[in-house]
Amino acid sequence: MQKAILCLFLLISAKTMAQQTDTTFIKQLLESKPELFAGVLNHPNKNEIQVMYTQVNRDKNNKPSFKTFSYRINPTHYFYPASTVKLAAVIFALEKINELKVPGLTAYSTMITDTAFKGQTAVSKDESSADGKPTLAHYIKKVLLTSDNDAYNRLFEFIGRAEINAKLKKYGMTESRILNRLAIGDSGEREKNTNPIRFYNSEKLVYTKPAQYDANNYPLVLTNLIVGVGYMDSKDQLVNKPYSFENKNVFTIKDQQSLMKRLMMPEAYGAKDRFNLTPEDYKLIYTFMSKLPTESDYPKYDAKEFWPTYAKMLFYGRDKNAVIEPTIRSFNKYGDSYGFIIDNAYIVDIKNKVEFFLTAVVQSNEDGIYNDGKYEYETVCYPFMKNLGRSIYEYELQRKKAQQPDLSKYVMDYK
Numbered sequence: 001m002q003k004a005i006l007c008l009f010l011l012i013s014a015k016t017m018a019q020q021t022d023t024t025f026i027k028q029l030l031e032s033k034p035e036l037f038a039g040v041l042n043h044p045n046k047n048e049i050q051v052m053y054t055q056v057n058r059d060k061n062n063k064p065s066f067k068t069f070s071y072r073i074n075p076t077h078y079f080y081p082a083s084t085v086k087l088a089a090v091i092f093a094l095e096k097i098n099e100l101k102v103p104g105l106t107a108y109s110t111m112i113t114d115t116a117f118k119g120q121t122a123v124s125k126d127e128s129s130a131d132g133k134p135t136l137a138h139y140i141k142k143v144l145l146t147s148d149n150d151a152y153n154r155l156f157e158f159i160g161r162a163e164i165n166a167k168l169k170k171y172g173m174t175e176s177r178i179l180n181r182l183a184i185g186d187s188g189e190r191e192k193n194t195n196p197i198r199f200y201n202s203e204k205l206v207y208t209k210p211a212q213y214d215a216n217n218y219p220l221v222l223t224n225l226i227v228g229v230g231y232m233d234s235k236d237q238l239v240n241k242p243y244s245f246e247n248k249n250v251f252t253i254k255d256q257q258s259l260m261k262r263l264m265m266p267e268a269y270g271a272k273d274r275f276n277l278t279p280e281d282y283k284l285i286y287t288f289m290s291k292l293p294t295e296s297d298y299p300k301y302d303a304k305e306f307w308p309t310y311a312k313m314l315f316y317g318r319d320k321n322a323v324i325e326p327t328i329r330s331f332n333k334y335g336d337s338y339g340f341i342i343d344n345a346y347i348v349d350i351k352n353k354v355e356f357f358l359t360a361v362v363q364s365n366e367d368g369i370y371n372d373g374k375y376e377y378e379t380v381c382y383p384f385m386k387n388l389g390r391s392i393y394e395y396e397l398q399r400k401k402a403q404q405p406d407l408s409k410y411v412m413d414y415k
Contacts, residue, residue, distance in 0.1 A: 026051050026071035029391060036387040039380065040362065044072060047362050047380065048079055048224075048340070050253045053392055054261065054357040058403045064268045066261065066357075073253055075175040078224040079361050081251035082335030083147040084342050085178050087289075088251070088259060089155040090140050092167045094281045096159055097136065104206040107137040107284070109199040113154060116211035117193040119184075123154065128299035137284060138298075144288035145296055146306050147334065149183040156181050157195040161214040171262065171273070173255035177218035180249060185234065187247065220250055229368040243338075243370035256344040257359040264331060264346045264357075264410075287412045290329040295414045313343035314358055315393060317386025327351035328393075329410065339365035339375035343385055347393065350411060353404045354396045360388055 030037040040047045051071040056064045097107055110133045113123040126134040128142065139155055142148035156164070156178075164178045180186035192214045199207040224245075231243040263285065266274040277285075293306035308324055309316040313334045316322045332345035342361045348354065362384045364376035375381070 021052075021073075022067075022069040023071070023073075025069045026053060029395065030071070030388075033387070033391060036391070037384070040384050047364060047384075048077070049360070049362050049384075050074065050077075050079070051360040051388065052253050052257050052358070054257060055396075055399070056265070056355050056357070056405065057401060058405045060403055062403075062406045064265050064405075066268070075252045075254060076220075076222055078222045078245055078250065079342070079363065080245060080335075080338045080340050081176075081249055081256075082337035082340060082342060083149075083152070083182065084256055084333050084335040084344055085182075085249050085251050086143045086147060086152040086155075087256075087263075087333035087344065088168065088173075088178060089152055089159060089164065090143055090285060091259070091263060091275055091277070092159050092164055093136055093140070093155045094278075094285075095167070095276045096163070098276050098278065098281070100207065102207045104201050104204070105199055107140070107281075108135050109201055109206060111135050111139075111154070111158070112198045112200065113157060114196045114198065116196050117190065119190045120193070120195050122195075130298045140284060141288045141296070142299055144285070144333070145291060145293050145299065145311065146301065147311060149181075153181040153184065153186075158197055158209060160194050160212045161192065162212070162216055165216070165218055168255070171259070171275075173258060175220070175250070175252040176255040177220060177250045179218065179247065222250070227368075228365065228370050231370040232372045238369070238372075253359050253361060256342075257357055260331075260344050260346055260357055260359070283412075286331060286410065287414070289331040289333065290410075290412060291414050292324070313341055313382065313385040313389075314345045314360065315347060315386065315389030317382040317389075319382070319386065325349075329412075330389075331410070336377070338370055339363045339377075339381075341377060341381035341385060343389075345389070347389065348407055348410050349393070349397075350407050352397060353401075353407065354393065355405055355407060355410075356392060356396050358389060358392055360385065 030041055040049055050073050053069045055067040058064055115122050123134050125132050129138045139151040142151040168176055180191040194212045196211040197209040226242045226244050228243045230238055230240045233239050262269055292308040293301040293310055294303050294308045307320045309318055309322045311334055312330050315330060328349045330345045330347050332343055335342040340361060340363045344359045346357050362381050364380035366376060
């Protein structure tokens with residue numbers, strides 16, 4: 001009996017050790033390149049760096065398994081997640097369509113947004129779509145191509161705040177919460193109320209989603225919520241008091257990468273732990289996550305405003321003059337606000353059989369003033385993201401693998 005218990009203990013201990021995240025590799029990698037990373041390594045607290053890198057290893061049947069490495073991951077140390085929350089909204093909106101099981105209701109049904117609470121806005125047309133009609137699918141395209149705020153807000157209103165947070169919990173993303181719309185000062189009672197919405201096929205009404213109210217609170221124990229020496233208020237007046245991030249969205253690095261892994265490799269999870277998405281849903285998300293704004297016809301973007309790497313922080317650093325590598329694609333969702341640059345990516349090189357997950361945040365706000373639009377993105381944040389992505393990629397290029405991956409499922413048609 002004692003022998004059996006000892007064997008069980010050793011088995012559990014070995015399994016636990018195998019699942020532990022390596023916390024030294026990334027630090028050593030960064031320190032090995034002082035010409036690229038000395039600036040941020042000398043001020044890791046000020047730049048609020050957190051990094052998570054996951055290797056993908058395939059078996060003979062191409063089934064993936066993961067090995068994860070981290071640097072300064074701290075789920076209670078707050079950073080503003082900005083637009084990275086939008087990927088969760090994309091997934092949960094498509095799930096909701098599938099779970100409603102309403103005959104005729106699809107992501108391509110015309111979506112008419114109405115109002116039912118002070119400050120809400122209505123939408124009955126979308127000039128950026130091919131036929132001028134708003135649809136869930138077109139909002140998703142705009143979110144993934146250029147991180148359109150209004151498009152995200154429409155997804156948020158369709159899903160409903162309570163359902164969004166229930167889904168986060170369902171899929172084990174318990175360190176996070178999504179409370180509000182973006183870029184409209186959404187807070188208080190307004191963020192708890194979501195719009196009524198009608199869906200049509202041609203002129204036929206197929207579904208009505210009523211206005212909803214979410215009375216729930218989503219408390220989290222967090223540090224780093226009160227920051228800086230001042231901020232610009234809604235009237236662009238300087239307030240000489242620290243800025244508060246209390247009651248804002250939270251999306252930790254760990255939860256972001258968990259979402260990405262489940263999205264890109266559902267086969268690594270049991271059937272009940274996968275997102276409720278159809279093959280068409282996956283194709284829609286994969287295509288527009290990895291597509292460049294300049295490759296899109298609907299919506300059509302001005303290349304001067306939305307250049308090829310506009311949404312690509314890791315590996316490209318949003319560099320307007322970057323040479324695009326034709327065999328490399330980043331399936332990602334970035335965020336940028338309040339001096340924070342975040343990117344959550346699955347990066348693939350089809351030709352060289354390279355694949356990895358990389359999620360990171362870095363911040364620079366030298367004057368300590370928030371909401372003034374004056375941050376060191378160009379000199380600190382973008383170079384860090386570019387160099388980090390390329391350093392991991394270069395390591396992956398030479399990493400030995402027992403099995404070469406079949407990456408054909410990630411080859412999209414961008415025409």
